[in-house]
Amino acid sequence: MKPIAIAAIALTSFREAVRDKILYLLLFFGLLLIATSRVISWLTVGAEIKIIIDIGLAGVSIFGVLVSIFIGISIVHKEIEHKTIYTIIPKPIHRYQFILGKFAGLAITLLLNVIVMSAMLQIAIFLKTWSWNFPVFRACVLILFELLVIVSIAILFSSFSTPILSFLLTLMLYLIGHISYNLIGLAQKAPGTLLPILLKVLYYVLPNLENFNLKTAAVHNLPVPPGFVWASIQYGLLYTAVVLLLSITIFQKRDFS
Amino acid sequence: MDAISIRNLWKVFRSGFIPRRRTVLRGINLDVRQGEVFAFLGPNGAGKTTTIKTIVNLIRPTNGDVLIFGKKASTIDARRRIGFLPENPYFYQYLRPVEFLQFNADLCGLPRRVSRTRIPELLQLVGLGDRTQLPIRKFSKGMVQRLGMAQAMINDPDLLILDEPLSGLDPIGRKEFRDIILDLRDRGKTIFFSSHILQDAEMICHRAAILVNGEVRRIGTLEELTAQDIAGYEISIQGFDADRISGLGRIIATQDKTIFIQVSDQTGLDRALSEIPARGGQIQSVIPRRKTLEDVFMGEVQKKS
Incomplete structure (x- = not known):
């Protein structure tokens, strides 16, 4: 019974995200950027493929982040603002199922988003080198997990604050990350005993999004330490889970008035 | 066991950066028996919607208990047996009615074989049987209200909680909604609804409560509420000139040779009954004028100010 409710909420939030014009706008600009990376690469001599990968991965990442933030901050807030939540919470479901369903719907949206953009990038690379690029694929997988972290943060902020504040806070955490x-x-290097502990705590609390950054490695075809990708995926899943748990805790207590 | 049992319910909202306390519910006690139609009345801002939202778990009580068929309102088991129609409902605009009801059926964990037959039945029942292909964004307010009623009934609940179910409907729609409520009552369902349209409430409810400023002021059957005080008596008299009434009562109408007068209490009635024959008039009828629900309601609301 429980998975049905989560799946139903996930499906409607996916439907909603897919019907959101902002998704297509961002997707369009992302694809445009990837397409023009080939044009821009003509300006350089010898390093065309690096430019294509560099700009292409930046496109997948930046536009993915924008989609996560914009849809992430609005998806829960809209339900409260439009009062559509009034007929959902009184149903025999737990509130955590609502948050998990919303998150799952967005995760599917982001997955499709990354698949479309990275496929486009692979095609652009293929047309240049006549081969598929594994390091780029690997980098895109980690971008997806970074997006999951960001979208969970956006959901967290939107579960208790306004969209504008959520946007700023999420963007800030992304940059700090x-x-x-x-x-x-x-x-x-910090002096004293308290300050280093404080900094360490801050390090573990804030997201470390560089864990998901294999863009440079993909551009310059650098070796990646064994186990790095897997460790990053685990980190992403754990961080997302903790943030979702926080959202759920806040959501459990709140009134919808 | 009562369908709804509210014990000493308090709700204090804290809002703002520097929290300001706002007490909305002040120790509400309320019982709704199984199988009855219960009207929850009160002026705007009395706390009707807050009470209702506490019953359906949208708001957590600050203090006190809300039990639904003996189970705490915050439990899933309690909510399995209720259906809720919010005030001025709003639904996903991009869905069609069937998709929306399917979504609600899934939330309630209904098997597909059940929902496949129930959804068309419900759409038929609320009068949307021919609008199944129209997206909700093209719905009129009355149609949204009907769809709201359908989603409230999707899990065939024993208790329906309806927040202002009749507002926003035209007279025909209101009549149809009243019929739906009465039909549900006949099928043994309990209905708890809030309203500020007293005539509608009077037509369908067994019992009512009047909420003013976060407190239940009066509660009882319609007879108990309205018969406690008789607003006066109407006496119709024949064979009498209007100018000979003086001092007996207030003339409210004259029709042909019949005069209708009103007296406000028992002493007035006694006096009129002995005086009128003495003055040569014939008493045709004496009708006690009971207070209407509106009189009682207005009386309670004005006590506050």
């Missing part, structure tokens, strides 16, 4: 790995180095 790409420099937060510095905190661990800082903790080692």
